[in-house]
Amino acid sequence: MNCKSRAICPYCRDNQSNSRDHIFPQFLCGKKTIATCDKCNNTFGSTFESEVASAFLPLIVFLSQSGYNHCKDLLYKHAFKVEESGIAYDLSTNMYAYPTKPYVERTKDHVKIVAANRKQARSIINNLESGVTHELQKHHLLAIASQPSLNSYSFTVGKSIRQLAIKMCIGMLANSDLSVISTSNTFTNELFNQAETSSVRQILEPVSALEFLLSPLSHFIYIEGNKKERRCFGIVGFFGGVISLYVPISYQFRKADFAILGELNLVTKTESFDSIIPLKLDEWQKEQPMEKMFEFTKKWGPRINSKVEQAFGASVLNLGINEPKHNEPISVPLVWSEYSVEFNVRLSLKLTGVIPPRIDVPLALQDWSIRNTKSKEQVHFIDDLVLQVNTVIPEYEKHKSYTFHPFRDSTEIELQVFSEHWLSISELEFSFTINKNKYLAFIIFQNPNSDMKLDGEMILEFILNNSIVIPAKRDPTWQQVSDDYVESLTGPVLEVEFSEMLPENLIISSITPLNHPT
Numbered sequence: 001m002n003c004k005s006r007a008i009c010p011y012c013r014d015n016q017s018n019s020r021d022h023i024f025p026q027f028l029c030g031k032k033t034i035a036t037c038d039k040c041n042n043t044f045g046s047t048f049e050s051e052v053a054s055a056f057l058p059l060i061v062f063l064s065q066s067g068y069n070h071c072k073d074l075l076y077k078h079a080f081k082v083e084e085s086g087i088a089y090d091l092s093t094n095m096y097a098y099p100t101k102p103y104v105e106r107t108k109d110h111v112k113i114v115a116a117n118r119k120q121a122r123s124i125i126n127n128l129e130s131g132v133t134h135e136l137q138k139h140h141l142l143a144i145a146s147q148p149s150l151n152s153y154s155f156t157v158g159k160s161i162r163q164l165a166i167k168m169c170i171g172m173l174a175n176s177d178l179s180v181i182s183t184s185n186t187f188t189n190e191l192f193n194q195a196e197t198s199s200v201r202q203i204l205e206p207v208s209a210l211e212f213l214l215s216p217l218s219h220f221i222y223i224e225g226n227k228k229e230r231r232c233f234g235i236v237g238f239f240g241g242v243i244s245l246y247v248p249i250s251y252q253f254r255k256a257d258f259a260i261l262g263e264l265n266l267v268t269k270t271e272s273f274d275s276i277i278p279l280k281l282d283e284w285q286k287e288q289p290m291e292k293m294f295e296f297t298k299k300w301g302p303r304i305n306s307k308v309e310q311a312f313g314a315s316v317l318n319l320g321i322n323e324p325k326h327n328e329p330i331s332v333p334l335v336w337s338e339y340s341v342e343f344n345v346r347l348s349l350k351l352t353g354v355i356p357p358r359i360d361v362p363l364a365l366q367d368w369s370i371r372n373t374k375s376k377e378q379v380h381f382i383d384d385l386v387l388q389v390n391t392v393i394p395e396y397e398k399h400k401s402y403t404f405h406p407f408r409d410s411t412e413i414e415l416q417v418f419s420e421h422w423l424s425i426s427e428l429e430f431s432f433t434i435n436k437n438k439y440l441a442f443i444i445f446q447n448p449n450s451d452m453k454l455d456g457e458m459i460l461e462f463i464l465n466n467s468i469v470i471p472a473k474r475d476p477t478w479q480q481v482s483d484d485y486v487e488s489l490t491g492p493v494l495e496v497e498f499s500e501m502l503p504e505n506l507i508i509s510s511i512t513p514l515n516h517p518t
Contacts, residue, residue, distance in 0.1 A: 009037035010174040023171040024264045027053035029071035034174045048160035064093040067312030159477040162200035165245040166191045169234035172221045198477045203244040204296040216310035221262040240307040246284035334441040338498040343508045348427035356421035363508045369416035381406045389501045396434040404430040439478040459492045
């Protein structure tokens with residue numbers, strides 16, 4: 001009897017596959033699935049996929065008013081307000097509008113109830129005072145006098161959509177039997193939100209060679225392997241590419257050149273997955289001029305308006321077509337500076353007694369277990385190490401190496417090296433170098449005074465004096481930038497320096513053993 005073993009989950013590369021997951025997310029009406037483990041499937045669905053689905057919901061609902069037929073009824077709460085009555089309405093993909101809150105209109109002879117459904121109306125009837133007939137004499141769907149339009153839409157390219165882009169690339173590779181391509185641990189860590197920064201980059205201009213192959217409003221996944229450049233990458237686009245991300249997959253690619261393209265067509269509601277001739281696309285760089293970012297933001301609305309009209313012949317989207325006003329959102333670059341520490345460890349262990357089958361020393365210092373040999377009490381040395389680093393930071397010199405010996409005066413310390421095996425430490429030395437890293441983000445706020453235009457130093461003064469929220473910690477999706485890039489920024493720039501090293505950021509780059517088990 002032949003028993004076929006289950007494939008390993010392509011996401012975690014650890015658990016056996018016992019579930020199915022969509023390549024294009026189910027909330028976008030994707031149909032094609034791949035074998036995955038239940039744990040990854042449930043985790044992704046309840047975290048970053050759910051967040052992106054909520055962010056895309058307003059756009060999907062208003063696309064439905066333009067002719068798009070979504071696969072599932074969705075309801076956009078507080079979608080619009082009728083100026084004549086002041087009543088707010090929820091809007092659904094089935095083309096109906098429902099009052100966000102039920103209300104009652106009274107006349108001399110009748111009580112008129114406007115509610116989202118009969119059940120809601122019946123509940124109000126049952127609570128009416130005596131003297132009112134508790135019967136629903138007639139009901140009808142309320143027609144809205146004017147077709148609502150989507151005039152503003154805010155979407156942040158944060159860590160959730162970057163994680164989704166990585167997941168979609170892995171799914172595409174697995175579907176094409178190309179999951180054997182080597183991906184770095186950093187790539188996997190980003191998928192599971194364990195990386196300090198994200199390598200996924202937002203694309204700030206149309207990828208014309210790619211969009212030429214697609215229908216106007218498709219979601220797509222393009223993956224290319226370039227042997228000459230030893231580079232494998234993906235480009236993931238939503239709504240015709242108006243939201244697109246560049247996903248570095250591998251910089252160790254040595255196989256034959258290839259390209260695959262997956263498309264989810266919003267007009268025909270069909271999926272396709274094909275091998276195509278590689279487009280030989282350039283790598284999208286992390287650092288982009290500020291002018292390009294502002295130009296992209298300015299053109300984003302008209303671009304999606306145009307794509308909707310191409311796809312369906314009409315559009316109720318009116319994004320980005322109004323004349324600028326002084327009270328429009330103001331965006332100010334935030335340059336966040338913080339320190340990273342690179343450790344090299346010299347470790348000598350006393351190899352006496354029972355030698356463990358192997359010696360495992362974690363690279364994350366938080367995972368080290370050190371105890372007193374006699375009392376067996378845990379020894380907490382990380383706080384001392386952090387204190388030592390933070391003492392050096394104010395006057396550190398670039399590329400200079402500093403040393404720290406946490407247990408120089410103690411000979412009764414042992415390290416857990418494997419399972420229940422502990423070995424005594426005869427020597428432990430940390431040498432470290434300190435680097436100052438800079439990251440780019442944006443502070444966005446509303447100008448409360450439409451009669452006054454804020455610019456230059458007035459903007460910085462307004463931020464500092466009006467409780468504008470400045471982040472207390474760095475977001476992993478912020479783009480790391482060079483000193484030259486920071487120097488090139490024009491206009492008001494807010495600079496924040498985080499001058500302390502946190503214990504969770506202490507990572508060892510190398511361990512030099514001073515002896516080996518024999």
